[in-house]
Amino acid sequence: MLELRHRGGCPGPGGEVASPPHEGEAAGGDHETESTSDKETDIDDRYGDLDSRTDSDIPEIPPSSDRTPEILKKALSGLSSRWKNWWIRGILTLTMISLFFLIIYMGSFMLMLLVLGIQVKCFHEIITIGYRVYRSYDLPWFRTLSWYFLLCVNYFFYGETLADYFATFVQREEQLQFLIRYHRFISFALYLAGFCMFVLSLVKKHYRLQFYMFAWTHVTLLITVTQSHLVIQNLFEGMIWFLVPISSVICNDITAYLFGFFFGRTPLIKLSPKKTWEGFIGGFFSTVVFGFIAAYVLSKYQYFVCPVEYRSDVNSFLTECEPSELFQLQSYSLPPFLKAVLRRETVSLYPFQIHSIALSTFASLIGPFGGFFASGFKRAFKIKDFANTIPGHGGIMDRFDCQYLMATFVHVYITSFIRGPNPSKVLQQLLVLQPEQQLNIYKTLKTHLIEKGILQPALKV
Structure with a gap:
């Protein structure tokens, strides 16, 4: 390793690596060069082994304690471990689904708080793993800076959301107007303070390791905060864009587990030995059918299909609108082979299906x-x-590891194929402008509508 790190160096009589002679120096170099080389070699000897660590060198993390309620342990004590785990997972899955339905009933704001809470818990679980693995190195400020960066990134993203969707509310509050106007500068200043704190916390013995953990924190932020922000953006498009994707992932997780549990024989991937092709294929067909049916049911109700809007006059989120064509029944002609099977020419579907x-x-x-x-x-x-938060399931991150990919896909799908101009959002942005700017836009719009023939020109007296 030393030979690779000292380019051009060659071992001396005692195995010591010497630096190559510089231009204009004797082959042996001067005393200052030798002293510098010795110091660098000494540092690499003592602290350079971090680069050569293999997976087998990673410190083991103590296993999590079993948090299964005692009443379940006693009720299932006569079962084998396989069936005991099946029942525990099943009971707690039904409990979580019931709580999820309750939060849906409580409205969009509670769903946003749920997403924020899940984001923070997932971040905590991943950061805790890093801390447990490297705690023996006593890295200064690691956890403090990790949570500080989480605060900074959330401030940036949720500030952007506040400016986009709460413009009329912000317009009435002078303090908020200042924060929104300079939001990105404030966000950058906060991040810059954390960056400087990290640089000041660097310890000569742990340079590499500290940069490893700095990257660990930022990748964790990318996985958790960015994706949860996209989930909330999807929610503002209409609760149906939040519920159908999330419930599809949950359905796939459950049905793939059931098909794999009862019929699984063929391993799917080495990374996860319990996953089987039978579970993967069964989960696919079950999820497509479930998504199609769920889309049909939810498309009937304004509560689920209307964009979530904040009304400052009533100080609450409302989901009232005239449903778009995406959520209105349309007739579709069936392919010839289905016409013979179903004995009908057309079928009525919601385009969202x-x-x-x-x-x-x-x-x-x-x-x-x-x-x-x-x-x-x-x-x-x-x-x-990742943790032992939910007995039989693991941590929150164990249950939401698939949701983050889904959130990004839904956001990209909406922006690419669905989203058009949003009149409500445009109006909110107009209301924030100065009166002179609003008047200019009014005159321009009026002229445009007259040219289109939509408005009649004013009669001159």
Whole structure:
């Protein structure tokens, strides 16, 4: 390793590596050069072994304690470990789904708080793994800076959301107007303060390791905060864009587990030995059918299909609108082979149901790769689960590892194929402008409508 790190160096009589002579110096170099080389060699001897660490050198993390409620342990004590785990997972899955329905009933704001809470918990679980692995090195300020950067990034993203969707509310508050106007500068200044604190915390013994953990924190922020921000952006497009993708991933997770549990014989991927082709294929077909049906049911209700808007006059989020064509029944001609089977020429569907096929297909074919990625991550650090928050399931991150890929796909799908101009958002932006600017826009718009023949020109008296 020393020979690779000292380019051009060659071993001396005692195995010591000497630096090559510089231009204009004797072959032996002067005393100052030798002293500098000795110091660098000494540093690399003592601290350079971090680059050569293999997976087997990673410190093992103590296994998490079992947090299964005692009442469940007693009720399932006579079962084998396989069936005991099946029942625990099943009972807690139904409990979580019930709580999720309750939060949906409580409205969009509670769903946003749920997303924020899940984001913070996932960040905590991943950062804790890094801290446990490297805590023996006593890195200064690691956890403090990690949480500080989480605060900074959330301030940036949610400030952007506030400026986009709460413009009329911001207009009435002078303090908020200042924060929104200089939001990006303030966000950058906050991040810059954390960056400087990190540089000041560098310790000569742990340079490489500290930069490893700096990257660890930023990748974790990318995985958790950015994706949760996209989830909330999807929610503002209409609750249906939040519920169908998320429930499709949940459906795929459950049905793939059930098909694999009862029929699984053929291993799917080495990273996750319990995953089988039978579970993967069964989960795919089940998820597509579920997504199609869920899209049909939810498309009937304004509560789910209307964009989420904040009304400052009533100080609450409202989901009232005239549903777009995407959520209005349309007649579609059937292919010839289906006409013979169903004995009908056309079928009535919501256009969103067709989009739901794309969403559920991604959830069942590509979404699981988020879980495979998480499995590889856990194997690298010799852990079974990210945490033990949910008995039988592991940590929150174990349940939402596929959701983050899904959130990005839905956001890209909406912006690419669905989203058009949003009149409500344009109006909110207009209301923030100065009166002179608003008047100029009014005159321009009026002239444009007259030229189009939509408005009649004013009669001159």
